[in-house]
Amino acid sequence: MDVAHVFAIAHDSALGHFARANAYVYTIGLVIHFTGLALLMGAMLLIDLTLMGLAPTVPPAAALKLLPFAIAGFLLNLGTGVMFFCFDPERFGLNPAFQLKMVLLLVAGLNALWFTIAEHRQVAQMPAGVQPPIAVKISAAISLLVWFAVIVAGRMIVAFQ
Amino acid sequence: MDFLAWLQALPISEWVQSSDYGFPLLLAAHSIGLAGVVGILLVLDLRVLGVAQGIPIAALSRLLPLAWLGFWVNALSGLLLFMANATRLVSNWAFILKMSAVLLGGIVSWLLWRSLVDRQGSESSHAAGVTYTVTRRARITAVLSLLAWFAAIVFGRVIAYVMDHAILHGGA
Secondary structure, rough: OOOOHHHHHHHHHHHHHHHOOOOHHHHHHHHHHHHHHHHHHHHHHHHHHHHHOOOOOOOOHHHHHHHHHHHHHHHHHHHHHHHHHHHHHHHHOOOOOHHHHHHHHHHHHHHHHHHHHHHHHHHOOOOOOOOOOOHHHHHHHHHHHHHHHHHHHHHHHHHOO | OOOHHHHHHHHHHHHHHHOHHHHHHHHHHHHHHHHHHHHHHHHHHHHHHHHOOOOOOHHHHHHHHHHHHHHHHHHHHHHHHHOHHHHHOOHHHHHHHHHHHHHHHHHHHHHHHHHHHHHHOOOOHHHHOOOOOOOHHHHHHHHHHHHHHHHHHHHHHHHHHHOOOOHHHHHH
């Protein structure tokens, strides 16, 4: 199965047909994508700044309560993003900015996975004001940087068309 | 209109229009600013509406400068985006609605902020264990703030479609 075949499957999927059904689907999808962005980034800013030790009055456990909102924002963007891809798989799949965005998403995902497995439980029990371990701080800084880079790469897609 | 034409003819406006990277860079900056200002205000609104109550509202005040930074990034990138298309945008209904939504969002968020700061007192008093109870008025303000910023995103997206149907699927 080569890439062209995967593109064809995505293009001819029900989601692809739905995305191309009329002009409003894609537009509304973009509105949802930007709302998801705000939800994800607002929650991530507070969580990551807390984990970086920059918000000492916030108990990490309280900041981590915003995770469901970050995840909800991410899922909104995953769903609409997959739909955009199926709209025209070749246009996105062969676009360098899109490819970079996907690599960045992978980095963000692996970083979040590491935190969830290795540190989440321990950090959630830390009282406010206690400085998180250096590994957690670095992971949080990487998270913020990568998510902002995801936004920039996403916006650059149109520049490479 | 002469003023708008003059604005649009400035070298910086022409650079935005003609350069391959003018629009993408400004739109990237505009999206980052959006994440800052709308993201943080969204968290504040959600907190006021009862989400993540373990976060002290005073602690959110530390993020306010970041929300402002996001706002000014967007004011500046938005101004440049406007200058590049001033004569067309001035009569674009989506642009007008977006500016109205931003104005409403700004006023409502400011009112919400004021009511929180007034009732809460200083941050040190909060740290000393003063608990803050969210009033019904604050909740209503938070809902209005959520709606206004959502509307700003919606109409912001629609601007390009109103401007030029040819780029309907351009994702610009």
